[in-house]
Amino acid sequence: MRKLEYLAPQTLGEALETLAKQSEGAKIIAGGTDLIPRMRSGIVHPTLIVDLRKLSLNRIEFKDGWIRIGATVTHTDILESDLLASHCPAMVEAAKEIAGPPIRNRGTIGGNLVNASPAADLAVPLLAYDAFVVLAKASAEREVPLMEFFTGPGQTVLTPDEILTEIRIPVVPPRTISKFIKLGKRKAMAIAVTSVATRLTLDEVGNISLARIALGSVAPRPMRSIMAEAILENMTPAIELFAKSARVASMESSPISDIRASGDYRKQMVAVLTRRSLFDAWQQLEKRDR
Ligand SMILES: Cc1cc2nc3c(=O)[nH]c(=O)nc-3n(C[C@H](O)[C@H](O)[C@H](O)COP(=O)(O)OP(=O)(O)OC[C@H]3O[C@@H](n4cnc5c(N)ncnc54)[C@H](O)[C@@H]3O)c2cc1C
Structure with missing residues (x-):
């Protein structure tokens, strides 16, 4: 049987010293909701588990x-x-x-x-x-x-x-609003088919001074859609502008097809969710300013 050591350091210094001495074979555990299933399926085989839960990293x-x-x-x-x-x-x-x-x-x-x-x-x-x-x-x-x-x-x-x-x-500047939308195969306990977060900041005349568009599940890593953001900046918010930016976000994404959805469907959903998210954010800002 494989030997598995478990340590629950009381301080961050102790945890870091442990890893400095013995990082090979060591795995950190926090909630364990990813690590434990991976260990059970034999994907990872740590020889030492370092538990972070006694450290004061929960503020x-x-x-x-x-x-x-x-x-x-x-x-x-x-x-x-x-x-x-x-x-x-x-x-x-x-x-x-x-x-x-x-x-x-x-x-x-x-x-x-x-x-x-x-x-x-x-x-x-x-x-x-x-x-x-x-x-x-x-x-x-x-x-x-x-x-x-x-x-x-x-x-x-x-x-x-x-x-x-x-x-x-x-710190987020004033007149900023953000929005997250996730599309899954059901309402709960579902990994994202596509997810989008947008953030808009308006200047004193109501133009977009800062725009952020981030996407999940449509590239090898969570990504920002830089070209789609650039389309929005220094412009006056408008539905057509959001639609154009959303189309560019879709072009910038590079999703794969897997058991949850095809790559084509994901690309379409990037456009739909980005447009919706930008529009919702803008509506909320307008309401707040009224
Ligand atoms: C049934 C189920 C449903 C899920 N649904 C979702 C979902 O809808 N959306 C979603 O995003 N995720 C989901 N997850 C994945 C998972 O729950 C999350 O990613 C969770 O936030 C992982 O945190 P954890 O503390 O449990 O990580 P752990 O399992 O403790 O660790 C995960 C990995 O990170 C390392 N690690 C942890 N903390 C640190 C740290 N501070 N420094 C260095 N390394 C560290 C560990 O060594 C390990 O490799 C789901 C998992 C399950 C089992």
């Missing part, structure tokens, strides 16, 4: 101009956060769409990002909010834009001796 706070979300914050914590509801509502909308209550109570934001599924629900709004991830190892810490974190399906720039400790979101 959501506003500090030094950033919204900071600890890596072990669960999907339920996000759903219940007033800070995120007022500053980053698309995060709350995405957390609401993840699995069902048991998985939401255990699954963490750090695990969702490190797992690096192209369909990871929280990655999509976080890209729209220009988030950064903090990666720590015993000797150093680095801050990486989320855009540069994912390198492919299940792949990230995280090294085996690093822990993702925190997600940082720059």
Whole structure:
């Protein structure tokens, strides 16, 4: 029988020292909702499990101009956060769409990002909010834009001796609205067929000063649709403009066909959901300004 050691460090320093000495064969566990099924199916065979749950990485706070979300914050914590509801509502909308209550109570934001599924629900709004991830190892810490974190399906720039400790979101400017929409094969317990998060900021005359469009499940990694964003910036919001941007987002996506949907269908859904999401965001801003 394979030997499996389990450690639950009390401090981040202890966890990082452990990984510095013994990163080979080590796996971090947070909620375990991804790792345990993978171990059971024989996809991964760790010899050491380092549990993060005793570390104080479970805060959501506003500090030094950033919204900071600890890596072990669960999907339920996000759903219940007033800070995120007022500053980053698309995060709350995405957390609401993840699995069902048991998985939401255990699954963490750090695990969702490190797992690096192209369909990871929280990655999509976080890209729209220009988030950064903090990666720590015993000797150093680095801050990486989320855009540069994912390198492919299940792949990230995280090294085996690093822990993702925190997600940082720059403060969202006034007159900003964001929206997340997920299309699954059913209303709950469904991995995204396509997901979209959009963020619009209007300037004092009502033109779009900043636009973000992020997509899930339609490329090897969660992605931003940079060309579609550029179409919107410095323009006056209008339905035709949103439709044009949505068509470009669809062109920029490169979905595969799999058991959940064909690539063609996903491309069409990128256009539909992007247009809908931009329109909803704009309507909400207009209502707020009235
Ligand atoms: C039934 C079911 C339904 C699901 N539905 C959805 C869904 O709708 N949407 C969705 O996006 N996901 C879904 N998931 C996937 C999963 O629940 C989430 O991705 C969850 O957020 C993973 O977090 P975790 O804490 O459980 O990760 P874990 O399983 O603990 O870890 C996942 C991976 O990340 C690594 N890791 C975890 N935390 C860190 C860290 N801080 N630093 C470095 N490495 C770390 C682990 O070593 C492991 O490789 C579902 C899973 C199940 C089983």
